Amino acid sequence: MLKFILRNVAGMLLTALCLTFLVFWLTNLSPNLEKLAKTQGNARMSDEAVASWLANRGYDQPLPIKYGQWLGALPGYVIEGSDGTTRARCAPAAGITDDDPRFCGILQGDWGFSTVLREDVSSIIATRLGLTAKLMACVMAIMIPGALVMGVLAGMREGSRLDRSLSTVSIITTATPEYVSGVVLIAVFATGTFGMNWFKGTATSAMEDANFNNFFLPVITIALYGMGYIARMTRASMTEVMTAQYIRTARLKGVSFGNIVMKHALRNALIAPFTVIMLQFPWLLNGVVIVETLFNYKGFGWTLVQAASNNDIELLLGVSIVSVFVVLVTQLISDVGYVFLNPRIRLS
DSSP states (O other): OHHHHHHHHHHHHHHHHHHHHHHHHHHTSHHHHHHHHHHHSOTTOOHHHHHHHHHTTTTTSOHHHHHHHHHTSSOOOEEEOTTSOEEESSOOOTTOOTTSOOOOSGGGTOOOBOTTTOSBHHHHHHHHHHHHHHHHHHHHHHHHHHHHHHHHHHHHTTTSHHHHHHHHHHHHHHHSOHHHHHHHHHHHHTSOTTSOOOSOSOOGGGGTSOOHHHHHHHHHHHHHHHHHHHHHHHHHHHHHHHTSHHHHHHHHTTOOHHHIIIIIIHHHHTHHHHHHHHHHHHHHHHTTHHHHHHTTOOSHHHHHHHHHHTTOHHHHHHHHHHHHHHHHHHHHHHHHHHHHHOTTOOOO
């Protein structure tokens, strides 16, 4: 098991390097850098002024060197500007001379500075990630139990009226995008159009004080969309398990139907849904952009959109690192979880 985990961690780190380099290359394309210079400097800057602005801030260096400096694997730069000013990638510390190499990148905890929000990227991500984590926890608390119950009940008796009813509900919720269900829920429960003004149509106040009144609509909007997919996967897995030979043997021995479901079928039926559930974490982290925008909840997804639309390179890179890390870690947990759920799975 330890060898398996170490091998996967090594592959995860290599994948993370490749993905972050790809994002770094895309964000440092010439049009993006030119847009950054004109946004931070002057919109009427000439091409020569843009080139000078980028050179004075280290953007004209070769891409591998810039990536190494941003990562913290290469020492930072010190550039003497044409106007006589000195700019450095790493601020000198006490007792360190100018000749000593200074490393300041992701590996050293320096995530850069947001050119739009005027804050450290690490503090922005920590705040927004905390807000989305709160939203994710509430969604998971509703979505996972509800989906598993629906899937198990539907799969216990394939073809029954209960199965057809729950399957129809699952398909409808999965086929309805969040921006549709969110607008419908706001129109019905928040605007008073239908005589019901029970909840707030915005979740901005939930960033400081989340309660049932201002947090229910965004939570249920996301939960309904993901619940149907997990329920369908659970139902398919449960249906397959209930037709297995050992289930038939248990029935012939006179074991009660409840014990068959709880002690024999449920554990094996949860193997496939477990992977789907683990994939919900990266989806919730980045895929709830529409819901966070719709309800004006400034979480991690909202920050990703703002960084991309405002060409905030440092913030966009920081958000990308967290996204890649979450995806890879959840995949690792999913692989390890397979072994504990089903000991018959052998590791090559």
